[in-house]
Amino acid sequence: MRLTVFGATGGIGREIVRQALAAGHEVTAVVRNPARLTFDGPGPEVFRSDLADPEALRAAVAGRDAVLSGLGARSRADAGVAARLTRSVRAAMHAEGVRRLLVVSAAPLGPVPADQGVLDRALLALVNAALKDVYADLRVMEDELAAGDTDWTAVRPPRLTDGPLSGRYRSVVGGTPGRGRSLARADVAHAMLAMIGDPATVRQGVGVAY
Template sequence: MKLTVFGATGGIGQEVVRQALDAGHQVTAVVRDPSRLSVTGERLDVFRADLGDPAAVRPAVAGRDAVLSGLGARRRADAGVATRLTRTVLGAMEAEGVRRLLVVSAAPVGPRPRDAGLLDRGVLGVISAVLKDVYADLRAMEAEVARSTTDWTVVRPPRLQDKPLTGRYRTEIGGFPTKGRYVGRADVAHAMLAMTGDAATLKQGVGVAY
């Protein structure tokens, strides 16, 4: 497939690029600073853009089979960036008629796990309070995506870890795995690539966790 990755210098984004190349896909990585992208490959095109204008990134998505986005705030002070930048991606995709989109959100934005225990509810409450502005941004981003004309999937991981790819994780369409407290960035990337061709995940939020 021909894939475009936004947020390609982030922890999940770089894993998406790396794993997609390893799987034989043609990848366009959209970045602000190419020096921060450590992944290389013959099938990799690096597209430099600041995502301020949908028209400027249209060439990065034109003719692609799918767009995968790891865009989002890296710290609380960056709250608002996910909605703003994703709006640019949506504008470019809609202008080019590209349909398939997968974006990263977060577990607290979606429904609570079924049969969540007292500890899980307490931890979720604390995290949601501390990162309320970031999660408000992600909720707004999800709303923008849901209103779009794209065939979207929102991927909602819990606390992220830097761990090697395992391929052993749980997913739940429309919900979240019970007691799923952690997941590695590499496995989130793996899940996103697996969902790219999965019709069951269209216009759905999908929880992913160990």
């Protein structure tokens, strides 16, 4: 497949690029600073952009089978970046007739599992309070995706770690895995790549966790 990856210098985006290349896909990585994107061995095609101008992004998405985005706030100070930049990506995709889009969201945006324990509910409440601006940004992003015409999937992991790729995790279309407290960025990337061709995940939020 021909894939374009936004946020390719971030932890999840870099893993998407690495795993996609290893699987034999043709990958274009859209970055602000190409110097931050280094690989041992052959790397992706690099497209430099500040992401603010949809017209400038059209060449990066034209003719692609899917677009995957690891864009999002790295701190509360960055809140707003996910919705704003995803808006530019969607506009470029619409102009080029590209429909498949997978984005990283977060577990707190999904429904609370029925078997969620008291401790997990308390921890979730604390996290929601601490990162309310970040989650509000992601909520806007997801609401705009739902109102648009792309074949989107919002992948919702819990706390992210830098653990190794395992390929062993739970996923719930339209829901949240019970007692799922963490997931490695490498496994988030693995899940996103696996969902590209899965029609059950189209226009859905998908909870993923160990």
